[in-house]
Amino acid sequence: MTGGDAVALEDEFAPGGTGATAWTTGRIITKELPAPHLVRLRLHVEDRQRHWPGQHYLLRLRAPDDYTAQRSYSVASGDSDPLVELLVERLPDGEVSEFLADVAEVGDVLEMRGPIGRWFRWDTRTPALCLVGGTGVVPAISMIRAARHLGRSDLLRVLAVARTPEELPYAEELARAGATIAFTRHATSTRPAGPPTAAEVAPLLAGAEVAYVCGSSRFAGFGEELLVGSGFSPEAIRVERFGVTGS
Structure with a gap:
């Protein structure tokens, strides 16, 4: 286009x-x-x-x-x-x-x-970070695809978290898009196993004006705390959490 x-x-x-x-x-x-x-x-x-x-x-x-x-x-x-x-x-x-x-x-x-949904949608113009876990990667995939289609991939950064590579949906597409991937129970050649740290998040937040956090209730709480602890404004964080009922 x-x-x-x-x-x-x-x-x-x-x-x-x-x-x-x-x-x-x-x-x-x-x-x-x-x-x-x-x-x-x-x-x-x-x-x-x-x-x-x-x-x-x-x-x-x-x-x-x-x-x-x-x-x-x-x-x-x-x-x-x-x-x-x-x-x-x-x-x-x-x-x-x-x-x-x-x-x-x-x-x-x-x-x-x-x-x-109004709260969690991305306008495709505002520099953003997605911090997503497990099947919470789905909205980030939509954002990646929209950004690529509009030629605005530079506005979006993604940090995707899963326990192992097998448990990360859309893993290949995330990698192709340049997402930062953290496995909590699997070490890679470039990263030890464990949750993302403030040091990893800091460069991804540079220039971001809004952050989207999506995952389980536990992950969403962790992600929000990580962003606020990294100095990001709580008012600029959008959180979408899900539970076993899908609500």
């Missing part, structure tokens, strides 16, 4: 997700299991609205007796992608995640609502 098209994209997609969104449907176009506990879906969404990186969709399942269960999932795809990509962690006794991993098939139609 040319620079002129990038401006047009911003003009068109500025309203996206700012108001209430109606329920629509998404048809599963591809389904992959990149790890035993993960399912990656790419969906064609009817009446799709444009989205900002960092936003999410609600997925709702409906039983024959009209019982419903719904969960929120961050968008991994960039807005320029014709399909909406979601990465779902299969949780024990998770009504929605178990169905998506074990039952749903290509061609199935799901109820969806989105894009949703």
Whole structure:
């Protein structure tokens, strides 16, 4: 996309997700299991609205007796992608995640609502740092893809954390994007095992005006404390945490 098209994209997609969104449907176009506990879906969404990186969709399942269960999932795809990509962690006794991993098939139609979220979205213009852990890398992937598409990769830095290489989703894409990767239980040739430190974070924060932290409640608390302890303003930190219910 040319620079002129990038401006047009911003003009068109500025309203996206700012108001209430109606329920629509998404048809599963591809389904992959990149790890035993993960399912990656790419969906064609009817009446799709444009989205900002960092936003999410609600997925709702409906039983024959009209019982419903719904969960929120961050968008991994960039807005320029014709399909909406979601990465779902299969949780024990998770009504929605178990169905998506074990039952749903290509061609199935799901109820969806989105894009949703003002607090955690990135405007693609403000220099930012993403500090993400585990499946919390998903919104960072959307930000990476949007930045690359708009020619603004220099505005985004990513620090991704996982216990081992096998537990880091999108590991190859993160590496290609130049993300800093920290494994807490796996040493590499350039880094000992352990959580990221203030010394590692400091150069990534240089010039950043906003920071996004996404992961489990425990990780989110650690990440926020690390950023504040590194001198970053608490008012410029956006936190998205998830628990076993996906709420």
